Amino acid sequence: GAVVSQHPSRVICKSGTSVKIECRSLDFQATTMFWYRQFPKQSLMLMATSNEGSKATYEQGVEKDKFLINHASLTLSTLTVTSAHPEDSSFYICSASQDRSNQPQHFGDGTRLSIL
């Protein structure tokens, strides 16, 4: 149980394009979803926390107008990288948890984004 599906797994696109990444909890309802970014040989950096039906909470230094997050249902959150540039190239990972406290996060497979 507790499977999180992330799509697409890999995106290559031109600079200036907007890219949408989906994160779905397949067999549980996720009241909270998290979006991380991972640079090569570095740790996962939390970008934002999204709670179903409310605005996402962004970490310091993360541009909310650049990284749009929508969590419209208990099983789906989306991250849209708007007007992507080469410096946005990275590995983006989502996770979901079933409750607002003391529940482990379940991770998606990640999305490799490459902006040319």
Next chain:
Amino acid sequence: AQSVSQHNHHVILSEAASLELGCNYSYGGTVNLFWYVQYPGQHLQLLLKYFSGDPLVKGIKGFEAEFIKSKFSFNLRKPSVQWSDTAEYFCAVNAAGGGNKLTFGTGTQLKVEL
């Protein structure tokens, strides 16, 4: 804000060797502690977690971790590693009662040789 430090970035062991991966955190309040594993080409999976109670926590695949509050540590151990344990291991912390936000360490790449 909390931070997590994993001292070993790369570890190479032979099969049947014992494993201990260090994890120290920095936070003044009560924490929940996790170890996640990422096998090659796969997503992060929970190995074990500590919320409260017995500080020695047993997880899947023979792994265990011990929470030592006085040392702010949560080291991961396995008495005898297998080739299939080759993976990247991440220690993570969240502040108890602060939602499920995790702060990750930089990870330790473990390679087990036959």
